[in-house]
Structure formats: C-alpha cells, structure tokens
Amino acid sequence: MDEPLRDTRTLVIQLRDRIADLIRDEGLNPGDKLPTEAQLTQRFKISRPALREALKLLEQDSIIYVEHGRGRFVSAMSAVQVDRPITVFESVTDMARHYGYATANKVLSVAEEAPDATTAEQLRLQPGERVIRLERLRLHKDEPILYCVDFIPRSIIPLRLYDVDWTGSLLDLLDQHRSRPRMSAAIVSAVMLPDDVVERNDLRDFGPALLIRETCFNAAGLPVVYALDYHRGSHFSFSLARK
Amino acid sequence: MDEPLRDTRTLVIQLRDRIADLIRDEGLNPGDKLPTEAQLTQRFKISRPALREALKLLEQDSIIYVEHGRGRFVSAMSAVQVDRPITVFESVTDMARHYGYATANKVLSVAEEAPDATTAEQLRLQPGERVIRLERLRLHKDEPILYCVDFIPRSIIPLRLYDVDWTGSLLDLLDQHRSRPRMSAAIVSAVMLPDDVVERNDLRDFGPALLIRETCFNAAGLPVVYALDYHRGSHFSFSLARK
DNA sequence: TGTTGTCAGTTGTCTTACAACATTAAGGAG
DNA sequence: CTCCTTAATGTTGTAAGACAACTGACAACA
Numbered sequence: 001m002d003e004p005l006r007d008t009r010t011l012v013i014q015l016r017d018r019i020a021d022l023i024r025d026e027g028l029n030p031g032d033k034l035p036t037e038a039q040l041t042q043r044f045k046i047s048r049p050a051l052r053e054a055l056k057l058l059e060q061d062s063i064i065y066v067e068h069g070r071g072r073f074v075s076a077m078s079a080v081q082v083d084r085p086i087t088v089f090e091s092v093t094d095m096a097r098h099y100g101y102a103t104a105n106k107v108l109s110v111a112e113e114a115p116d117a118t119t120a121e122q123l124r125l126q127p128g129e130r131v132i133r134l135e136r137l138r139l140h141k142d143e144p145i146l147y148c149v150d151f152i153p154r155s156i157i158p159l160r161l162y163d164v165d166w167t168g169s170l171l172d173l174l175d176q177h178r179s180r181p182r183m184s185a186a187i188v189s190a191v192m193l194p195d196d197v198v199e200r201n202d203l204r205d206f207g208p209a210l211l212i213r214e215t216c217f218n219a220a221g222l223p224v225v226y227a228l229d230y231h232r233g234s235h236f237s238f239s240l241a242r243k
Numbered sequence: 244m245d246e247p248l249r250d251t252r253t254l255v256i257q258l259r260d261r262i263a264d265l266i267r268d269e270g271l272n273p274g275d276k277l278p279t280e281a282q283l284t285q286r287f288k289i290s291r292p293a294l295r296e297a298l299k300l301l302e303q304d305s306i307i308y309v310e311h312g313r314g315r316f317v318s319a320m321s322a323v324q325v326d327r328p329i330t331v332f333e334s335v336t337d338m339a340r341h342y343g344y345a346t347a348n349k350v351l352s353v354a355e356e357a358p359d360a361t362t363a364e365q366l367r368l369q370p371g372e373r374v375i376r377l378e379r380l381r382l383h384k385d386e387p388i389l390y391c392v393d394f395i396p397r398s399i400i401p402l403r404l405y406d407v408d409w410t411g412s413l414l415d416l417l418d419q420h421r422s423r424p425r426m427s428a429a430i431v432s433a434v435m436l437p438d439d440v441v442e443r444n445d446l447r448d449f450g451p452a453l454l455i456r457e458t459c460f461n462a463a464g465l466p467v468v469y470a471l472d473y474h475r476g477s478h479f480s481f482s483l484a485r486k
Numbered sequence: 487t488g489t490t491g492t493c494a495g496t497t498g499t500c501t502t503a504c505a506a507c508a509t510t511a512a513g514g515a516g
Numbered sequence: 517c518t519c520c521t522t523a524a525t526g527t528t529g530t531a532a533g534a535c536a537a538c539t540g541a542c543a544a545c546a
Contacts, residue, residue, distance in 0.1 A: 221319025
C-alpha cells in the first residue's frame with residue numbers, strides 16, 4: 001500500500017490534466033475559447049505562473065493554441081487524440097493483453113552467443129561481450145500471433161540460463177535485475193517471417209508481419225534489450241497521431 | 244516577401260530550443276546536471292518564469308527531469324531522439340523524397356462515387372454526400388514502391404475531375420482549396436496488397452506492405468482526406484521513439 | 487467616408503518574495 | 517573517535533503584483 005493520500009504530482013501537472021479534463025467535460029469544440037488566465041487562476045485558486053506553465057504544456061501537445069491579445073482556444077488536435085498509441089512504451093505482454101489476446105508464451109530457444117554487428121552496435125557492447133538470445137512464440141487460442149527475438153547483454157542477467165523462467169514478461173525479469181526498460185527507439189516495417197523461422201516452427205500461414213525492431217533503454221539511458229517483434233499482420237494494427 | 248526581421252516565436256519557445264541546443268552542444272550525457280535556474284536566467288538574460296516555462300516543456304518531452312531541491316538533469320530520453328519520426332505529419336511525396344526516392348506519380352484512376360461505410364464515418368459525411376476516389380501508384384526507377392488510395396469529400400474540390408492535375412502533391416492541391424491537412428489519426432498494419440489491385444496493375448512482386456490508414460484533418464479540425472497508403476515493405480521502414 | 491485616437495480585455499514578460507526539499511558542514515553527546 | 521542533531525546553504529515550487537505588447541471595438545476627427 002503506497003497510495004498517497006494527497007496528489008504528489010506537482011501542481012502544474014495536476015493543473016494540466018484538470019484543464020484537459022475541463023475541455024473534455026465541457027464538450028468544448030475546436031476553435032472554442034477557453035476561460036481567460038484570470039478566470040482560471042480564480043477557479044483553481046492558483047497563481048498565474050503555475051497556470052501558465054500548465055497551459056504551455058497543453059499548447060505543446062497541440063491541445064490548445066494561443067493568440068496574443070485574444071485568448072486561448074481549443075485546437076483541432078484535441079479531437080485527434082488516440083487512445084493507446086504505439087508511441088507509448090509498454091511490454092509486448094501488456095500490449096497483447098490490451099488487444100484481447102491472452103497469450104501463451106512458448107520459448108523456442110534461449111542461448112548465450114556472440115552478438116552480430118547490428119546487435120553489438122544497438123546494445124553498445126564492448127568487443128568480446130556476449131548476449132543472451134531469447135526466441136519466443138506467442139499463441140492465442142493455439143494460433144501463433146507473435147514471433148519475438150530478444151537480445152540481452154549477458155552482464156545484465158548473470159545467472160545460469162536454465163535457472164531462469166523465460167516464459168513470463170521480459171520486462172519484469174529485467175526489473176528484478178534493476179534494468180527495467182523505460183523507453184525505446186523503434187523502427188517499424190512490413191516483412192515476411194524469415195524462411196528458416198517459418199520452416200523450423202511450421203509458420204507457413206503466418207502471412208505478412210509488422211516488424212518492430214527496437215532498442216530499449218533503462219532509466220539511466222543504457223540499452224538493455226534489442227528486440228525484434230514480428231506481429232502477425234492479420235491480428236495487429238497500431239494507432240498513432242501525426243501532427 | 245514576408246520574412247520577419249526578428250524572431251516572432253515567443254521567448255519561451257526560443258528558450259526551449261536554445262536550451263536543447265545547449266544540451267547537445269555541451270555534450271551533456273544522461274544524468275548530467277544542468278545549470279541552475281539562477282545561472283540560466285543570468286546566462287540568457289530572461290526572467291525566471293519564462294525560463295521555467297521553457298524547462299517545463301523540455302521536461303514534458305523527457306529531455307530533462309527535475310528533482311526538487313537538487314536540480315535539473317539530462318534525461319536518458321534525450322539520447323533516444325529519432326531524426327524523422329513517423330509521428331510527424333508530412334505529405335507522402337515529402338516522405339518518399341526524404342528516403343531518397345524521386346518518385347514518378349502514376350494516376351491509376353480518379354472518380355466520383357458514393358463512399359463506403361468506413362470512409363463516410365472517417366470523413367464525417369452527411370448521407371448522400373459523395374467523395375472523390377483517387378488511386379495512384381508511385382514508382383522509383385520504374386519499380387512500384389507505393390500504392391495509394393485517397394478519398395476526398397466532393398465538396399472540397401468542386402471542380403470537374405478532368406480539369407485537375409492529380410499527379411502532383413495532394414496536400415498542395417488541398418492547400419489551394421483552403422483545406423491543407425495539418426495532422427492525422429493513423430493506423431499502421433502489415434498486409435498484402437488486395438488481390439484485385441495486384442491483378443489489375445501487375446503487382447505480383449510487391450510483397451508485404453506497410454499499410455497506413457489515416458484520416459487527415461485541416462487546421463480547423465475537419466477531416467479532409469481519408470488515405471490508404473501501402474508502402475512496399477522492402478523499401479520503407481519508419482522510426483519512432485516510445486516512452 | 488475614411489482615418490486616427492482611445493480604451494478595455496488578454497496574453498507576454500519581469501521582479502520579488504517565500505515555501506519546500508536536499509545536501510553539507512558544524513557542533514555536541516556518547 | 518563515531519554518531520546523531522542541527523543549522524546553514526543551495527535548489528526548485530509557488531505566489532503576488534506590475535507593466536508591456538497585442539487585439540478588437542468604438543468614439544472622435546478630418
């Protein structure tokens with residue numbers, strides 16, 4: 001139990017969210033005028049600088065826009081917000097669950113090996129450093145929907161490979177080794193599964209896959225995983241806002 | 244010529260960018276301490292509220308983070324910035340050019356028709372409203388790399404279809420009708436080209452495609468295009484940051 | 487009729503002050 | 517000497533007030 005009684009977020013962040021709520025709840029449409037700074041400071045009983053910082057944040061997110069001397073207005077972008085965009089970092093397990101897939105996790109292989117050039121570069125490995133290569137398949141109702149390969153620097157998980165349970169969430173596992181990924185740089189593309197993977201695992205009907213190659217970083221900015229996630233095209237699609 | 248002499252951006256926005264530059268130029272690494280607010284106000288000769296708004300913006304972008312009573316620090320995320328993320332809205336033409344593809348634009352068909360249910364919903368059409376359906380293929384060195392279908396409300400371009408040059412940038416065309424798209428809500432997935440498209444246009448070797456379905460909105464928040472862009476998997480991959 | 491001046495409303499910026507939190511060093515008790 | 521307490525200092529969080537700059541509307545004027 002560590003649910004704080006009072007909101008520990010800074011005043012400005014609370015304000016930002018309350019104003020965003022206000023826009024939604026009042027049913028304000030693009031172009032509608034927001035209350036003035038004077039009105040908002042009175043309403044929320046806060047100082048003008050605090051209010052302005054909150055408004056600036058909403059402005060940066062294109063929720064609102066300003067016209068000097070006229071006021072603040074609801075931006076068109078406020079209507080174009082996407083519920084669960086691909087740009088939010090989360091584990092593959094959580095992502096799949098959100099899509100309604102209760103995935104069974106099958107470990108195809110796990111081994112220690114020398115990294116290839118790409119992996120070594122992405123994980124910023126020293127010469128000679130080795131990686132754990134984890135190859136998994138996720139099934140939904142006995143149907144394969146995700147083929148994943150993860151590369152983890154050996155130094156992060158110094159245990160014997162067969163002492164580790166690889167079927168759970170990789171993020172949780174890394175969390176236990178103080179290396180929970182917090183963010184990533186990702187590249188998405190459309191591909192077919194590699195031939196050898198298809199043949200070894202009987203995945204002839206997998207069809208086109210959305211490949212996400214991502215290098216995941218922990219809170220300190222160090223790369224902890226290089227992941228290749230092949231999302232079965234017939235089962236996954238990701239949303240995002242562009243502006 | 245309407246090039247303003249002085250920077251018309253607000254002080255805060257200029258500050259935000261200058262501080263971001265400062266982090267890059269000084270070669271500050273994740274975890275490194277930024278100058279204090281007092282030092283920065285002196286350095287840039289600006290007030291503390293203005294500075295704090297700028298810093299708050301960088302904080303929202305995860306470029307920096309704050310610890311109350313200790314100072315501001317460079318976030319790990321600052322190193323994970325992606326050069327040209329998919330989340331930035333731009334025309335397909337510009338996007339392709341950036342990838343080094345000088346595309347020839349082939350119009351396969353253009354017609355006025357009744358929208359299907361999805362299109363009508365995405366474009367918020369009234370019953371009976373009609374759309375222009377524009378079907379195009381983009382070639383790079385005689386190789387097809389992009390198959391696009393665009394739906395535009397008929398009311399936006401009320402000209403006779405054969406009076407319009409459809410080979411150019413659709414964004415520029417809409418711009419001329421005061422409906423330039425500024426942002427979009429997009430869904431990406433991996434698919435094969437529809438069978439009928441493959442057959443009609445001899446695209447058997449196109450392979451897997453990255454499909455981006457996006458509804459584009461103008462500055463006022465009105466939908467102006469519903470676009471289906473099939474990016475040939477072997478030629479395109481998009482980057483983004485997740486956090 | 488068209489231009490200019492004035493005023494109120496709104497956002498942009500600055501100054502000053504104090505509160506809250508973190509770190510460090512000094513001092514005292516054992 | 518070691519450990520704890522306490523105070524001092526540095527840093528960010530929040531508040532209040534003031535003036536500048538911009539917009540829009542209307543009155544005054546030529």
